[in-house]
Amino acid sequence: MALLVIDDLAKTYDKVTALTGINLSVEAGEFVTLLGPSGSGKTTLLMSLAGFTTPSKGMISLDGKDITHVDPEDRNFGFVFQGYALFPHLTVANNIAFSLRVRKWEKAKIAARVTEMLSLVGLDNLAERKPRELSGGQQQRVAIARALAFGPRILLLDEPLSALDRMLRETMQKELKRLHRETGVTFVYVTHDQEEAIAMSDRIAVFNHGRIIEIGPPRDLYKKPSTRFVAGFLGENNFLSGHRADDDETMVEAFGTRFGFPLAKSREWPGDSLTVWVRPEDIRIGQAIGEEVGFRATVVENSFVGALERILLRTATGEQMVATLRSEAAVAALPGQIIDCRIDPSAIGVLPNETSGL
Amino acid sequence: MKPRRIIEVGLPRLLAWCLLGFLFVPILVVIPVALTDRDYLSLPQDGMSMQHFAALADWSKGWLPSMLTSAGIALACAAIATVLGVAFAVGAWAAGGWWPSLMRILLLSPMIVPPIIYAVGMVKLWARLSLLDSYTGVILVHVVLALPLTVLAIGASLSNLDQRLVQAARSLGARPMTVFGKVILPNIVPGVAAGALLAFVSSWDEITVTLFITGRAVVTLPRRIWTSIQDAVDPALAAIATVLLVITVLALVARALVEQRQRQRKF
Numbered sequence: 309m310a311l312l313v314i315d316d317l318a319k320t321y322d323k324v325t326a327l328t329g330i331n332l333s334v335e336a337g338e339f340v341t342l343l344g345p346s347g348s349g350k351t352t353l354l355m356s357l358a359g360f361t362t363p364s365k366g367m368i369s370l371d372g373k374d375i376t377h378v379d380p381e382d383r384n385f386g387f388v389f390q391g392y393a394l395f396p397h398l399t400v401a402n403n404i405a406f407s408l409r410v411r412k413w414e415k416a417k418i419a420a421r422v423t424e425m426l427s428l429v430g431l432d433n434l435a436e437r438k439p440r441e442l443s444g445g446q447q448q449r450v451a452i453a454r455a456l457a458f459g460p461r462i463l464l465l466d467e468p469l470s471a472l473d474r475m476l477r478e479t480m481q482k483e484l485k486r487l488h489r490e491t492g493v494t495f496v497y498v499t500h501d502q503e504e505a506i507a508m509s510d511r512i513a514v515f516n517h518g519r520i521i522e523i524g525p526p527r528d529l530y531k532k533p534s535t536r537f538v539a540g541f542l543g544e545n546n547f548l549s550g551h552r553a554d555d556d557e558t559m560v561e562a563f564g565t566r567f568g569f570p571l572a573k574s575r576e577w578p579g580d581s582l583t584v585w586v587r588p589e590d591i592r593i594g595q596a597i598g599e600e601v602g603f604r605a606t607v608v609e610n611s612f613v614g615a616l617e618r619i620l621l622r623t624a625t626g627e628q629m630v631a632t633l634r635s636e637a638a639v640a641a642l643p644g645q646i647i648d649c650r651i652d653p654s655a656i657g658v659l660p661n662e663t664s665g666l
Numbered sequence: 667m668k669p670r671r672i673i674e675v676g677l678p679r680l681l682a683w684c685l686l687g688f689l690f691v692p693i694l695v696v697i698p699v700a701l702t703d704r705d706y707l708s709l710p711q712d713g714m715s716m717q718h719f720a721a722l723a724d725w726s727k728g729w730l731p732s733m734l735t736s737a738g739i740a741l742a743c744a745a746i747a748t749v750l751g752v753a754f755a756v757g758a759w760a761a762g763g764w765w766p767s768l769m770r771i772l773l774l775s776p777m778i779v780p781p782i783i784y785a786v787g788m789v790k791l792w793a794r795l796s797l798l799d800s801y802t803g804v805i806l807v808h809v810v811l812a813l814p815l816t817v818l819a820i821g822a823s824l825s826n827l828d829q830r831l832v833q834a835a836r837s838l839g840a841r842p843m844t845v846f847g848k849v850i851l852p853n854i855v856p857g858v859a860a861g862a863l864l865a866f867v868s869s870w871d872e873i874t875v876t877l878f879i880t881g882r883a884v885v886t887l888p889r890r891i892w893t894s895i896q897d898a899v900d901p902a903l904a905a906i907a908t909v910l911l912v913i914t915v916l917a918l919v920a921r922a923l924v925e926q927r928q929r930q931r932k933f
Contacts, residue, residue: 360833380836387837393830397852406848407838458839 309372311336311494312357312462317366319352326352327518330366334462339488339495343505343541344515351466353515354498358387358464370461386455386463386493390470392447394439400450401426401435407458425453428487445476452484456491465497469504481507502542506530514538536659539585546629550584550658560584560658564624565603567653583659588618590655591631593640593647600650605629607641617641621649693911700904707899718905729906732890736870739801739886743808743869748862750809751816756850759824760832770817777814781874784811789878799881807879808869815868816861823857824850 310333317330327349334340342350355361357368359380368376375383395403401422408418426432429449439447448468455463468484469477485508488495499505505512506526513523514537522529522538533539540547550562559566562584596602605621608628612618617638619631631649633641641647702708703715722729754773758766776784788807789798797803827850835845851858873888880889887906894900 358833358837360836380833381839381841383837384839385837387834389830389834391828391830393828393834395831395834395849395853406835406840410839410844454834454838464837 313369315367317363320364325518336494337492339510341497341505341509341512343512348515349518350498350515354464354466359383384460386460388451388455388465388468390467392451396439399436404454404457425457429453444472462494467499544588546586548584548627550582552580563603565601567601581661583661585657588630588632590651592650593637595648596650601653602650605649607643607645610641696904696907700908702901707901718901721902722905732885732887736887739805740866740869742805743812744862744866747809747812747816747865751820751861755817755820773817774814776811785875785878792879798879799883804884807875812865812868815864819861820857823854827853
């Protein structure tokens with residue numbers, strides 16, 4: 309049975325719906341990310357899990373016990389805040405010891421635990437500093453150590469890396485993954501950064517307008533999204549319009565070429581007008597070989613972005629699409645030229661147009 | 667010095683010193699007056715005398731009892747106003763919403779309403795409750811007058827405090843009283859201390875309302891001074907002003923020393 313079960317949860321503030329119909333199970337030891345644009349409800353859900361927000365409807369249960377209305381101090385969930393919320397008047401060691409003193413641990417046990425937590429987050433020599441004397445990354449580590457000190461079942465993290473610069477963010481991502489592995493604590497992580505979500509999570513729940521749009525492992529959501537929203541929110545994507553071929557309903561026509569439905573069930577979709585998506589990294593240059601889908605496109609622009617070259621193409625239907633290519637492959641693609649492109653058919657996604665509003 | 671520099675730097679500096687002199691020299695006049703050898707307010711004529719200071723220490727002359735009365739009332743007022751101020755300010759800070767703002771305006775009204783109007787109202791009310799000329803009555807009135815000061819000072823301290831500290835403490839298992847004692851209070855100590863000091867001082871030299879609601883039983887220091895000005899211009903007044911001046915200067919020096927030591931410890 310799942311550790312944490314969220315059943316049909318909803319939250320409304322004076323007629324504004326923040327969350328609706330939320331169902332989610334989290335297994336013990338899992339790293340689940342709640343991902344979505346700001347205002348999508350992900351933080352409201354996290355606050356409901358922590359007990360700071362009372363849901364209007366639905367139930368949250370831990371180990372099969374209803375905890376929907378349990379006070380935050382009785383839930384035993386760690387919480388890492390955006391901006392850390394460290395106690396400014398306490399030293400690093402006393403910040404970490406706070407939850408242990410509240411629980412009336414023995415002095416020796418507290419000292420041992422604080423030392424253990426400090427070395428877990430690599431701050432052994434900063435025990436006596438005050439939070440304001442630490443850098444952002446160090447404060448972050450203290451916040452994590454403080455939230456983990458009392459051995460919580462679940463660690464809730466609210467955009468903990470958003471205040472850090474890019475380099476530090478990547479280091480902290482690895483650090484969080486390591487802490488997750490080493491402690492075995494269940495992580496529920498809120499972020500609006502899809503790269504962060506993809507890099508860290510076992511599963512991602514994608515939020516929009518107060519609903520969970522899709523839940524799944526990052527790879528599945530990236531490779532086989534079933535909604536336009538997820539296809540566009542995770543990673544870069546090209547959306548093109550397509551339609552069922554007049555002469556063969558098993559074929560799709562789009563961007564001046566045709567190919568078979570890449571997903572078996574897509575044939576059941578009503579309507580002839582479809583949305584086709586292709587990831588920039590799946591487009592290659594050259595004549596199609598074997599099963600590959602070939603098409604011709606005009607190079608509009610060619611820009612160097614480091615390891616890769618970004619090429620803006622105009623297809624035969626007049627739509628634009630972006631391709632990212634390794635520099636040596638892109639040398640021939642000069643603006644104004646018409647070039648042959650190819651795509652592996654399994655990399656093409658087709659979605660019914662009805663879901664484009666989601 | 668070049669002429670331009672004299673205009674840009676020298677002139678403003680001279681002005682600043684003149685202003686300071688204008689503020690403080692009149693205060694210093696009380697010192698020689700306190701040392702006068704005559705028994706009316708004057709500068710020393712044939713020599714200096716400590717007789718007026720001696721009179722202050724004489725219990726039967728009434729200065730010492732009223733100083734003790736004032737100190738007692740001011741301490742009680744500071745204690746009560748600080749506790750109430752902390753309770754209100756922390757409650758309003760934690761609750762948020764519209765009602766704390768409304769309550770704050772109500773609480774600040776003693777600062778806005780002229781004291782004389784307040785005093786007239788209090789005479790009527792206290793007469794009915796038979797609290798006229800009683801310690802309880804004076805302390806209660808002083809508490810009401812001091813509350814805006816403590817609420818403002820403590821509120822200012824709280825406005826710098828991150829609301830999420832409360833959530834952080836609760837997520838770590840702290841119950842409301844622990845959150846208050848271990849997280850909120852330690853972080854607003856400067857505001858609480860400032861509030862208590864302001865409350866003490868406001869009670870210590872409150873005269874307007876006190877004049878209306880006290881008679882013979884409760885004689886605070888400001889009231890004693892007021893009475894003595896009315897019937898005779900006693901140089902003891904200058905002596906007491908000198909004592910208060912010295913206490914104030916000592917307090918300021920002590921504060922500066924403590925601050926300097928704290929700053930040194932930090933680096």
